[in-house]
Amino acid sequence: MSHKDHYYNKSKQEGYRSRAAYKLKQLDREEDLLHEGKTVVDLGAAPGGWLQVASEEVGESGTVIGVDLQRIKDVDGVETVRGDMTDESTKEEVRDLAGDAVDVVVSDMAPNMTGEYSVDHARSVHLARQAFETALDVLDTGGDFAVKVFEGQDLDDFREDLDEEFQYVRTLRPDASRDSSSEVYLVAKGRMTAPVAEGDVIEVEIADEGSEGDGVAKVESYTLFVPGTSEGETVEVEVTEVKPRFGFAERTDG
Missing domain, CATH: 3.40.50.150 (Vaccinia Virus protein VP39)
Structure with a gap:
């Protein structure tokens, strides 16, 4: 056959x-x-x-x-x-x-x-x-x-x-x-419908702390995890990874 x-x-x-x-x-x-x-x-x-x-x-x-x-x-x-x-x-x-x-x-x-x-x-x-x-x-x-x-x-x-x-x-x-x-x-x-893209440099306010200790920022309703930051800080970050519902960024100000 x-x-x-x-x-x-x-x-x-x-x-x-x-x-x-x-x-x-x-x-x-x-x-x-x-x-x-x-x-x-x-x-x-x-x-x-x-x-x-x-x-x-x-x-x-x-x-x-x-x-x-x-x-x-x-x-x-x-x-x-x-x-x-x-x-x-x-x-x-x-x-x-x-x-x-x-x-x-x-x-x-x-x-x-x-x-x-x-x-x-x-x-x-x-x-x-x-x-x-x-x-x-x-x-x-x-x-x-x-x-x-x-x-x-x-x-x-x-x-x-x-x-x-x-x-x-x-x-x-x-x-x-x-x-x-x-x-x-x-x-x-x-x-992916995120309001940010990899490589974007933006200013964000750290509104919370994640379970792993990373700072959590919101861009519109999208979540960015930012290591080395604390709740209440306003920092400049570069977006390093974008996933459908959340992403990661690194602060650029040291």
């Missing part, structure tokens, strides 16, 4: 709408994307194979929302939005269904194939960027993003853009991908 037939037949036997279901299963297995109770948005979700997998993994306490221009046949426990993912009205509908707290955005979209490699690659990057921009609009702090893209000259630049917005990015090629396909998946973990 060929590689293609194995996953095609397996999807039919196990009741999945597409062989692509096994791609998401592997991405989840390797990068821990889907959990009980999470809110997941699938962009370009038709025919619904990824929705089935996501629904199984998040359980009854989770929320799964599928977005597509095409009608998606009902999937138990899944909400669907028919519309263009780039339209603000579509995003608002997603936010309403998600309760403004999206944990994971995934996209398995691919362009209509022309057979011309450079054109197909460029179109796939364009779709992936649209999914990326949508993810930035709806993802909660610390959220994750997974997207399909074809290999080619623009892939590295796209990955660099993801690196700027997430703590960690990895490129994966699932076993269920066809041997002839140039597709890969970028998995970006830990959406």
